[in-house]
Amino acid sequence: MKTIYNGIIKENPTFVLLLGLCSALAVTKTVESAYLMGICVLVILIFSSFVISLIRKLVTDSVRIPVYILIIGTFVTIVEVLLKEYIPDLYSALGIYLPLIVVNCIVLGRAMVVASKENVGKSVLDAIGIGLGFTLAITIIALIREILGTNTITLIDSISSFTGYKAIYKDILPSTDIFPISIFTTSTGAFLTLAFLIALFNKIKGGKKNESN
Amino acid sequence: MQDNIKGILVLTITAFVCSLLLYLVINLVGGNI
Amino acid sequence: MNLISLFITGLLTSNVVLSKFLGICPFIGTSNKEKNALYMGISVTLVIVISSIITYLMYTYILVPTDTIYLKTIMFILVIASMVQLLEILLKRFLPKVHKTLGLYLPLITTNCAVLGVTLLNINNGYNFSEMLVYSISASLGFTLVIYIFSTIRERIENSDIPESFKGTPIALITAAIMALVFSRFTGI
Numbered sequence: 086m087k088t089i090y091n092g093i094i095k096e097n098p099t100f101v102l103l104l105g106l107c108s109a110l111a112v113t114k115t116v117e118s119a120y121l122m123g124i125c126v127l128v129i130l131i132f133s134s135f136v137i138s139l140i141r142k143l144v145t146d147s148v149r150i151p152v153y154i155l156i157i158g159t160f161v162t163i164v165e166v167l168l169k170e171y172i173p174d175l176y177s178a179l180g181i182y183l184p185l186i187v188v189n190c191i192v193l194g195r196a197m198v199v200a201s202k203e204n205v206g207k208s209v210l211d212a213i214g215i216g217l218g219f220t221l222a223i224t225i226i227a228l229i230r231e232i233l234g235t236n237t238i239t240l241i242d243s244i245s246s247f248t249g250y251k252a253i254y255k256d257i258l259p260s261t262d263i264f265p266i267s268i269f270t271t272s273t274g275a276f277l278t279l280a281f282l283i284a285l286f287n288k289i290k291g292g293k294k295n296e297s298n
Numbered sequence: 299m300q301d302n303i304k305g306i307l308v309l310t311i312t313a314f315v316c317s318l319l320l321y322l323v324i325n326l327v328g329g330n331i
Numbered sequence: 332m333n334l335i336s337l338f339i340t341g342l343l344t345s346n347v348v349l350s351k352f353l354g355i356c357p358f359i360g361t362s363n364k365e366k367n368a369l370y371m372g373i374s375v376t377l378v379i380v381i382s383s384i385i386t387y388l389m390y391t392y393i394l395v396p397t398d399t400i401y402l403k404t405i406m407f408i409l410v411i412a413s414m415v416q417l418l419e420i421l422l423k424r425f426l427p428k429v430h431k432t433l434g435l436y437l438p439l440i441t442t443n444c445a446v447l448g449v450t451l452l453n454i455n456n457g458y459n460f461s462e463m464l465v466y467s468i469s470a471s472l473g474f475t476l477v478i479y480i481f482s483t484i485r486e487r488i489e490n491s492d493i494p495e496s497f498k499g500t501p502i503a504l505i506t507a508a509i510m511a512l513v514f515s516r517f518t519g520i
Binding site (some may be wrong): 316320324 | 401402405
């Protein structure tokens with residue numbers, strides 16, 4: 086349990102470890118693409134951590150990177166294929182950022198640091214924690230960007246063919262002349278949102294450290 | 299040298315298993331991607 | 332598609348870093364020295380262009396005819412990993428000083444989203460051979476440009492007065508935000 090808490094807060098991949106920022110910025114235009122991307126990363130993390138941890142004693146140092154890349158790549162491709170076939174809207178919404186999970190520092194990094202060293206149980210728990218932490222983080226980013234940028238919250242749109250309905254909430258806050266601020270839908274807004282969130286996280290962390298002194 | 303041989307063996311087996319897995323998944327989904 | 336406008340797109344308007352968010356990890360994490368940024372940029376350019384050519388050919392002449400398109404992701408990343416490994420060996424042999432300066436960041440090029448991203452974009456955007464060449468060159472030069480400008484700004488920032496929680500990454504991201512804003516103005520060309 087502590088491992089999972091660790092992955093979500095203390096070693097949050099987005100706000101603390103600063104990994105996987107490419108996805109964090111790219112798929113956070115709508116809340117939906119964010120949490121769905123998070124789930125994909127979570128699934129891939131769990132499966133690859135499981136397998137890599139399982140064979141960790143068999144893999145020699147020299148072939149570590151290609152072997153891990155093969156394993157992670159296989160799971161990413163499986164997710165790609167399944168999505169393309171069953172939820173094509175989501176597949177095109179995520180675009181190139183889906184296959185890019187292969188080189189997402191989170192997955193490969195965790196494989197190197199945790200799965201290759203710890204037993205299966207601990208590796209999978211870590212994967213769950215990190216995956217949840219990532220999903221939470223980018224969902225928060227997306228929430229901010231979408232509300233401030235287009236005054237909507239999209240929960241179910243791309244996967245509407247799967248669930249049978251849509252869930253898009255519009256006009257959350259009253260629109261005024263200066264609001265919504267469309268800059269948040271652009272890359273500039275993405276950078277700004279992430280910057281302030283990390284700064285906020287740093288401030289909270291710094292505050293906690295002072296408390297314990 | 300022993301280490302390298304073992305490494306390449308693991309690599310080849312992994313590649314084989316991965317390809318097999320992918321092949322199965324593809325055919326499960328209808329064979330045409 | 333007009334090759335010149337494609338070049339401008341890859342370099343400026345759809346800049347891989349500022350517009351597509353590829354290559355952010357090394358972008359934030361690179362050291363602040365201008366020379367390092369330049370070396371990194373050139374290495375990445377080499378890897379991207381050569382990998383683009385190889386992966387494009389692989390896709391067109393191997394994956395498509397054998398109906399194994401789904402192997403795209405894995406094949407591409409393995410090609411990239413090999414290219415990076417090759418580059419590391421070559422640098423160590425012929426330019427050991429550069430190899431030492433780049434140090435740990437060299438193998439990290441493999442996980443640079445920009446490299447895999449550009450190779451995938453070549454396919455997804457349906458480029459022909461010459462378009463692929465132009466795009467991969469312009470995109471990687473765009474990366475180099477941004478990372479270089481960034482390094483020149485960064486050193487000056489580190490020396491100025493920044494609130495504690497903003498030090499490091501947040502201020503870097505804010506700089507990126509401003510750069511993104513500037514680059515987005517290029518859409519008029």
